Amino acid sequence: MKESTVGVFSLIILATVFPICVIVAVELINYPWKDEPPGFKRIIVFRVLSTSGQLLLAHMILFTMGNIVKGTLGELGPYFLEACRPNVNCSDPAVYSHFIKDYTCSGDKKTINQARKTFPSGHASIITLSMVYICLYVEVKLKLKWFFLGKIFTQFLFMCIAVFVGISRVVDFQHHWVDIFVGFWFGMTYGVGTAYNTKLFLRHQDKSSKGSESTYSIVS
Incomplete structure (x- = not known):
């Protein structure tokens, strides 16, 4: 990172x-x-x-x-995947064309927590x-x-x-x-x-003979 x-x-x-x-x-x-x-x-x-x-x-x-x-x-930061390091093998044909919902992060917990809060x-x-x-x-x-x-x-x-x-x-x-x-x-x-x-910046009253404004x- x-x-x-x-x-x-x-x-x-x-x-x-x-x-x-x-x-x-x-x-x-x-x-x-x-x-x-x-x-x-x-x-x-x-x-x-x-x-x-x-x-x-x-x-x-x-x-x-x-x-x-x-x-x-x-919000997840741009470096979230690098911080998370999910236990997913992208070379596994079983994960092709699938949206992976179940994964476990193996990275540093503090870094992962920071990567989840970028907004x-x-x-x-x-x-x-x-x-x-x-x-x-x-x-x-x-x-x-x-x-x-x-x-x-x-x-x-x-x-x-x-x-x-x-x-x-x-x-x-x-x-x-x-x-x-x-x-x-x-x-x-x-x-x-x-x-x-x-x-x-202060608001002032400009008083003149013609009146106050x-x-x-x-x-x-």
Whole structure:
């Protein structure tokens, strides 16, 4: 069975450590080094810890929900036969043109159990959550006007990471395409939801002399 291009350890680094580093970097870039208000350092630390904590909480919720769906649906992965190693001799004429229902798996039980739970892709959903969130975080928080094109390119690279991880799961025969697409959808939904939960986007009342009207704006 082929080894994963992006293993569990690599996924943890990409989905948790890397986004936290991006959050810290953006906060440092925005830090008012010349005119530092009193107690502002503690505010920055609180922002980083609060934002990172909510992102990790979103990962825990998504991981739990993903396992519930996997346990409920139990779709067989592309490598199931290799993991199962059924006690069936395909050279036996008795099994020709027959759909084999009765067989016993002789492979590793843990691997077989994993091969029965591939929908949706946990790798795709987890990495997409992180990449979508930090794309929104950079869009909202990074306020360097001269870095406009650079910001778009950076966000593009973030999404490329998510796509690469998803494609690698198909290339490694770990998941079907539908597993990846549903994983992307799960991750995107949770990523946007986490962005709103951390109040990246707030609704403000724009009051003017002509009256009050509700507008949506992006704030720091």
